[in-house]
Amino acid sequence: MRERPMDDDALIRQLRAQRSLGVRSPDDEVVRRVLERLPARAQSPVAVVLWTRVGWLAAGLAAAVVVTVWLSSGSPRVPRSISAASVLSAAVGPLTTSTGQVGRGGRVPLDAVVPRGFGQGFSR
Amino acid sequence: MSASDSDLDLASRACDGDRAAFAEIVGRHGTSVFSFLIRRVETVQDAEDMFQATCLRAWMRMEEFDPRRGSLLAWLLVIAGSQARDAARVSRRWRRAASTRGSGAVAEPPPAAAASTAWIWGLVERTLTREQASAVWLRYAEDLTPSQIARVLGRTPVGVRVMLMRALARVRAELAREGRSDLADLESGPDECRGLNGGRS
Numbered sequence: 001m002r003e004r005p006m007d008d009d010a011l012i013r014q015l016r017a018q019r020s021l022g023v024r025s026p027d028d029e030v031v032r033r034v035l036e037r038l039p040a041r042a043q044s045p046v047a048v049v050l051w052t053r054v055g056w057l058a059a060g061l062a063a064a065v066v067v068t069v070w071l072s073s074g075s076p077r078v079p080r081s082i083s084a085a086s087v088l089s090a091a092v093g094p095l096t097t098s099t100g101q102v103g104r105g106g107r108v109p110l111d112a113v114v115p116r117g118f119g120q121g122f123s124r
Numbered sequence: 125m126s127a128s129d130s131d132l133d134l135a136s137r138a139c140d141g142d143r144a145a146f147a148e149i150v151g152r153h154g155t156s157v158f159s160f161l162i163r164r165v166e167t168v169q170d171a172e173d174m175f176q177a178t179c180l181r182a183w184m185r186m187e188e189f190d191p192r193r194g195s196l197l198a199w200l201l202v203i204a205g206s207q208a209r210d211a212a213r214v215s216r217r218w219r220r221a222a223s224t225r226g227s228g229a230v231a232e233p234p235p236a237a238a239a240s241t242a243w244i245w246g247l248v249e250r251t252l253t254r255e256q257a258s259a260v261w262l263r264y265a266e267d268l269t270p271s272q273i274a275r276v277l278g279r280t281p282v283g284v285r286v287m288l289m290r291a292l293a294r295v296r297a298e299l300a301r302e303g304r305s306d307l308a309d310l311e312s313g314p315d316e317c318r319g320l321n322g323g324r325s
Contacts, residue, residue: 008292011299014244015264022245022265026158030172031150034179041141041183 131196139186146183153197154179156266157204160276163249163258164208166215174211178204198272201262205276212254244295251298256291263288 129148137145157178162171181203189199245265248257255277262268262276270284277284 008296011244011292011296012264015248015260018244019265021243022159022248022261023155024159024162024171025155026172026175030175031154034176035143035147035150037176038143038146038180038183041139041186 132191135186135189135191135196138183139189146186149182149196149200150179153200156197157200159265160201160258160261161204161208163261164205164254165211170211174204174207177207181207194272194275197266198268198276201266201268201272201276205278209278247298248291248295251295252291256287256294259284259287260291260295 129145131149131152134145134149134152138149154175158171158175161174161178162168165171165174178200182200185203189196193199245261248260252260259273259277262273263270268276270288271281273279274281274284279287
């Protein structure tokens, strides 16, 4: 006698009926460890904004608008060839060295930004 | 924390940093997430590692859960699926490297669940590929829609439908080959399974 082939409905019924046999639970110890090691979530509004992609986008757009307005207002004198030092200089005013010299030509002497004594104790 | 708290309430509290709410979420859906993961990996240890990574990622990105796009479980499974895909990619690369160094191709090892699940689900694990078995599990054990499964597995809904159709055909063929087609006459499986589907169908 030829067996009647199982149809999809019957098979699906079987799968659903035996779901419990396929269920696997994580070890309690694993769950406990996971919950114990959860890092703190940021609570401050600024941090919450920065958590989300939309927050990052909004913060980036706001920063871009501020910089555009600031540059187009003409108050800072931004040279044609912008170097990092000249942007810094435009933003915070002329930089002086530890000896009182003003950096020239967009070049900022190293000791204007690196504290005196930095690197002492290192040998070549 | 009452049992009647909805997933949405819990997610919202967890979003505010409430660890107890997140623990409740893990208690509620952890088994479903783990049951899915164990079908995607080679060892129980891998599944546990991935489970931890999934929980951590869910906790850190709780605010990305959007109830309009699906249930909390579906969202957790999408995260788990993404973890599993990343791990599978690494594992494939490793196997490819091993097969070029050694002799011949290295076969995909059976999923960690295969050895331990019984009866029809065991047959599903043995007969189908890991991805097919995962799709069948998500569809018929977790009752996810093909669209939700597509998001979890990184496929198209049509691809998932086709995969499910082929998977069922393959299981039916295997049952026929083993001479167990008459199981179709059983309404709810063997005695130990009766009444366990808890209205999920």
